[in-house]
Amino acid sequence: MPLRVRISPMSGPSGPYNIRVIDSCFSCVMKEEGLLCELPQSLLSELNSLRQSVFYPRGAFLFAEGESPRGVFILCSGQAKLIATSMDGQSVTLRVAEQGEILGLSNVIANSPYLVSAETLAPSQVSFVSRLHFLQFLRAHTEVALRVARHLSMELHKAWEQTRLITLAPTTQARLARFLLSWAAEHGQEVLVGAHLALNMTHEEIAENIGVSRETVSRALADFRQKEVIRVNRGKIVILQPDRLHGLAAS
Amino acid sequence: MPLRVRISPMSGPSGPYNIRVIDSCFSCVMKEEGLLCELPQSLLSELNSLRQSVFYPRGAFLFAEGESPRGVFILCSGQAKLIATSMDGQSVTLRVAEQGEILGLSNVIANSPYLVSAETLAPSQVSFVSRLHFLQFLRAHTEVALRVARHLSMELHKAWEQTRLITLAPTTQARLARFLLSWAAEHGQEVLVGAHLALNMTHEEIAENIGVSRETVSRALADFRQKEVIRVNRGKIVILQPDRLHGLAAS
């Protein structure tokens, strides 16, 4: 098992970024799918007293591969991607976390080093709860342990979906189409004519998501555009022909 | 999200196989890494009363993609692989579970259909616990919920490792070498001169593990053999030059 590089210099939730510490905001807990949604008020306020809220710009690292787990990061708003990096600098995106999700959970539970890095894709508000506090909280409330198990199950399923996406698509175009569709699905976006996808990603980053080269993504997108399946509007992708996109995804 | 095929005809832990039902055997719980190891005796015997033990031959399906979760499968002895299949019949192996591991856990927790299939790689003794019983058991004991969370974390980390293996290896030979090394590592096998790996896999299956074609695996293995890095002995692979194998894995 080769050791991995890129140990971040950060020692807490704050890093070498221009970060604002905020002290309200637990709106994320209201989200339907969030781990914490519909927790009894008493538990919420207990958790509230443990957490520390911080604002990160785009491109900030919440934690990096190889660090030992400091604690969990609750994504109150924004987006973050989890990436794995190889020795020669290549990287894959394992998944993109949305608001309401918890990052670093599995590492805190297993007490094993982060084996992925978490980088914000958009300006994000993040609540940090230290390992010790979180574990105490977890042990004290069976309800919380069950929700954690459910969250981990969700993460596992997404990891499997990602493997499926990368390995079982016949062509690159299919991979890209599936990627766009699953993105839309995960963001509650109906895949209708005119749906806007705010990917917040460069072609390079899309490439890392689907495991192909940057040029191939550019070319495939150009092709979709030329077929008028999609349109690109100031960084956002607009779906023009959902049905044809599904067709491309299938084969 | 395309629906997936291969719904198995089984409706319980038993299927259309020549299966023996056994009623002892919880030796798996003694295993160091098993989910259940070192559980208090009282919990063990409670679980014992809930389970039903069954013997499967090689190639049996414990469950298949798309089925709703009947319960969890505790692998007392043997091996099983988790596979995802695409519409056109291709498949990837997501991981190989060893004795002591629990299969179908995340689906029971999340109450979502199995999105992978589990197939035995060797004759295996498996204890089945139905969804309801397991959830009751889980809810009743915080200790168990925590262990489940730890097991799921382990599964998630293995899933990420698998993605890393498949996507971040520069060449096919590196993939194969890494696969062999990680196999050895996970089986407590020291990677020493003469270490025997009982893969229980055909080249086809190895190919599904590392995401390449069968012929490519045959050729790569032939190459390793010709370089005298490995030797093949009645299906078992013998490592002759661990250091060179590590070298091949790196690049």
Added chain:
DNA sequence: GAGTCTTTGTGATCTGCGTCACAAACTGCT
């Protein structure tokens, strides 16, 4: 608005690996 850096678009080339095809070796069955 000039200058720098990042991102995107596209052509040209090269190659690893998938695919097809078939022979050889092995396995299991009666």
Added chain:
DNA sequence: AGCAGTTTGTGACGCAGATCACAAAGACTC
């Protein structure tokens, strides 16, 4: 032992996509 089914070995061929190489278009700074 003999036969059928599976697994393995290897050659020949073709192409999808990686890589290289720039140019064009945006984005951000002062």
